[in-house]
Amino acid sequence: MLVISSRDLARQAVRGPRYTSYPPATELRPIDPSTIDAELVTLGDAAVALYIHIPFCRSLCWYCGCNVIPTRDASRGDRYVDVLALEMTQLAARLGARPVIRELALGGGSPNFLAPGSLRTLITMIEATFDLAPDARRSIELDPRTTTAAQLAELATLGFTSLSIGVQDFALAVQDAIHRHQSRTQTAWLIAEARRHGLADLNLDIVYGLPCQTPTSFAATLDTVVELQPDRIALFGYAHLPDKLPHQRLVEKAGHMPDGEERATLLLAAIERLTAAGYVHIGLDHFARPGSAMARAASEQRLARTFQGYVEHRADTVLGLGVSAISTTPRVFWQHHVEVEAWESAVRAGALPVARGIVLDLDDQIRRALIERLMCDGRVELGPLEEQFAFAACTYFEAELARLPEIQQLATYDVAHHSIETTPEGRLLVRNVCMAFDRYLQPLGAQRFSATI
Ligand code: SF4
Numbered sequence: 001m002l003v004i005s006s007r008d009l010a011r012q013a014v015r016g017p018r019y020t021s022y023p024p025a026t027e028l029r030p031i032d033p034s035t036i037d038a039e040l041v042t043l044g045d046a047a048v049a050l051y052i053h054i055p056f057c058r059s060l061c062w063y064c065g066c067n068v069i070p071t072r073d074a075s076r077g078d079r080y081v082d083v084l085a086l087e088m089t090q091l092a093a094r095l096g097a098r099p100v101i102r103e104l105a106l107g108g109g110s111p112n113f114l115a116p117g118s119l120r121t122l123i124t125m126i127e128a129t130f131d132l133a134p135d136a137r138r139s140i141e142l143d144p145r146t147t148t149a150a151q152l153a154e155l156a157t158l159g160f161t162s163l164s165i166g167v168q169d170f171a172l173a174v175q176d177a178i179h180r181h182q183s184r185t186q187t188a189w190l191i192a193e194a195r196r197h198g199l200a201d202l203n204l205d206i207v208y209g210l211p212c213q214t215p216t217s218f219a220a221t222l223d224t225v226v227e228l229q230p231d232r233i234a235l236f237g238y239a240h241l242p243d244k245l246p247h248q249r250l251v252e253k254a255g256h257m258p259d260g261e262e263r264a265t266l267l268l269a270a271i272e273r274l275t276a277a278g279y280v281h282i283g284l285d286h287f288a289r290p291g292s293a294m295a296r297a298a299s300e301q302r303l304a305r306t307f308q309g310y311v312e313h314r315a316d317t318v319l320g321l322g323v324s325a326i327s328t329t330p331r332v333f334w335q336h337h338v339e340v341e342a343w344e345s346a347v348r349a350g351a352l353p354v355a356r357g358i359v360l361d362l363d364d365q366i367r368r369a370l371i372e373r374l375m376c377d378g379r380v381e382l383g384p385l386e387e388q389f390a391f392a393a394c395t396y397f398e399a400e401l402a403r404l405p406e407i408q409q410l411a412t413y414d415v416a417h418h419s420i421e422t423t424p425e426g427r428l429l430v431r432n433v434c435m436a437f438d439r440y441l442q443p444l445g446a447q448r449f450s451a452t453i
Contacts, residue, residue, distance in 0.1 A: 004425045006264035012410070013260055013453035016431045017438070018239075019375050020307045021333065022368040023358060025326065026449075027440050028335055031357035039332045041096040046329075049103035049315035050126065051308065052084065053322035055340065056113040058146050061180040062250040063168070063210060065239050067324040067338055068109050077114045080322075080340075085125050087321055087347045092129045094352075101132045102315055103139075105308055110143040116154040123158045137162060137313065139201075144190040145182050152190075156197035163194055164203040164234075170224050171217040174210050177254035184224055191228055201293070204230040208266040209238035209451075212255035218266050219273065226277040232294055233279060233287040234309065235270055237263060239450030264453050267428070283310045283376055284430055303376035310376065323353075330365065333358050363439065366391065370420075371434045378422045378430060393418075400437050407432060429453070 017024035053067070056077060060070040069076075092098070104126065114122065126132060139162035140155060155163075167187055168180060175181045191202060204225055208218065225233060240257070242248040251257070258266060271281060279287035280295045283303060288294040297303050297312030304314040307326050320327040323343040326335045334357030337343040346353035360368065366389050373380035382393035394401065401413050401420075410426035411433040413419075426433055431452040435441055 004268075004428075006261050006268055009264040009268065009425070009428065009453055010260035012407075012425075012429055012432065013264070013451050014432060014435070015449045016435045016441070016452050017449050019371055019431060019434050020305060020309060021326075021328065022371045022434075022438070023333075023360070023364055023440055024438075024449075025307075025333075025335065028333060028356040028358050031334060031354065031359075033352045033354055035359060036327075036332060036334050036352055036354055036357065037094060039329055040091075040094045043095055043099060043317060043329065044097050046099060046317050047102045047315050048099040048130075049105065049306075049311075049313075049318045050101050050130065051105045051107060051318055051320045051325055051327075052111075052122070053107055053109065053320065053325040053336075054080070054111040054113060055109040055323050056080070057108070057110045057143065058113070059179070060247060061168075061178055062247055062254065063178045063180075063207070063238055063240075064247070065241070065245060066109060069340060074113075074115060077118050081114065081118045081122050083344050083347050084122065084321055087353065088125055088129045090347065090350060091319065091321065098131055099317075101126070101130045101136055103137045103311070103313055104132065105138075106140040107308060108141055110146060111140050112142045112147045112151050116148075116150050119151065119154055120158065139164065141166070142190070144186045145180075147190055149193060152193050152197050152199070156199055161199060162201040162203070163199055164205065165190060165230070167204045167221075167225065168207045169210055169213060169218070170221045171213070173212040173255065174217065177211040178251060179254075184228075188228060191230070200231070202230045203232040203234060204228065205234045205236065206270075207236050207238050208270060209240075209258050209263040211251055211257050213258055213266060215265055215269055219269060222270055222273045226273070231289050231292055233274060235267075235274070235285050235287065237267065237285075237451065237453060241450060260451065260453065263451070267453060271428075281427075283378075284427075286310050298376075301373075301377050305372050305375045331360050333360070362389065365389065366396070367437055367439065370437055374420065374422065374430055374434050374437075378427045379419055381417065381419045383418050397437070403436050407436065411436075 055067055055069045057068050057070050138160040140160055141164045143166055170184055274287045275281055280290055282288050282298045294312050304311050317329045323340045324336055324338040334354050336353045337355045343353045370380050386393050404411055410429050411422045414421050422433055
């Protein structure tokens with residue numbers, strides 16, 4: 001049980017990366033495409049996860065932080081799939097070997113913007129181009145306001161098992177303020193229909209820190225979420241970055257924005273409510289049913305952290321397809337153009353549609369491994385890292401370990417286990433702990449990021 005007050009929690013909140021990657025995506029810079037070509041050739045038969053970004057949504061939610069194209073023109077989805085087909089063929093030709101795809105994720109935007117026929121075309125193309133492992137996990141993000149019974153039936157036929165369903169908040173005042181109206185009935189229908197089709201791994205996304213949220217209204221939302229019995233819940237703090245995302249200025253005008261202490265109150269109440277309902281608190285912001293694949297992976301310290309958040313299967317390589325998609329290998333990260341026109345013209349010209357990237361040096365790789373374990377397990381044993389990278393951790397991280405007492409309530413170095421351990425409060429502020437090991441973080445640069453609570 002947490003014994004920290006919301007005031008103390010808010011006092012320690014700072015701005016920092018979400019550490020879905022290290023180095024953070026803000027460090028990606030223009031990169032020579034030949035570096036990526038060389039990396040693709042050497043992948044060999046590495047286990048690969050495939051991520052496909054579908055950027056379209058029927059309308060724009062004002063809090064949205066994703067790369068989204070709001071449109072009601074359904075034909076844009078068909079055209080987009082045509083370009084994806086071209087990109088997929090080109091990517092396969094660049095790879096040194098035909099890799100086995102262990103995981104397939106469709107994210108967005110709203111992948112269910114695609115009509116059932118386009119979804120089928122897309123999956124058929126993937127199966128024809130790559131070796132999709134028979135037990136590959138197939139997941140997709142859905143907007144319950146626009147998902148149809150025909151799409152759910154098609155997804156089940158296409159072998160999808162995992163759905164991530166956007167909710168955010170059921171309170172009408174909050175939905176007014178964020179320009180996203182979604183009833184409990186719509187969400188409950190989607191869950192029931194998905195289960196009827198055998199789609200058994202269902203995640204609900206909820207967000208704290210939205211305008212007009214109060215402890216009472218958010219408690220009612222959490223009660224509804226618990227009643228709906230999802231297998232997982234992702235509880236995100238609203239990232240308000242209007243300088244980067246100008247449409248978020250509409251959110252500021254829509255109603256009272258919870259301040260730091262109010263955000264901390266909402267977070268602590270949510271953790272209490274969800275754990276009381278039997279969910280296991282995982283990593284920074286996820287909750288899973290006991291015995292579920294994610295809860296098992298967490299207890300066995302097998303969780304991984306990727307641009308999609310927490311995942312229970314580690315694939316050292318993630319290949320992204322589509323506009324703004326990010327790919328990662330153990331040595332290189334790269335991101336596609338974020339404008340659909342630039343991405344499409346590069347693909348049609350037969351070029352890699354890459355806008356920026358980074359080659360990881362040894363220091364990046366060491367810190368990446370350390371930060372990932374902290375984010376996933378709340379602790380990191382330094383011995384295995386020393387073996388993997390042939391270095392002496394206490395000497396290498398002398399300055400960082402010396403800095404830990406400054407955040408003593410959050411993490412300590414345990415001499416006996418040669419490990420860094422976060423405290424219960426430090427689990428909630430694990431981004432603060434990771435920041436102590438982030439060599440890219442500059443005091444002013446931190447303003448580019450969202451609050452850690
Ligand atoms: S449905 Fe999701 S991706 Fe689309 S605008 Fe709303 S929050 Fe953004």
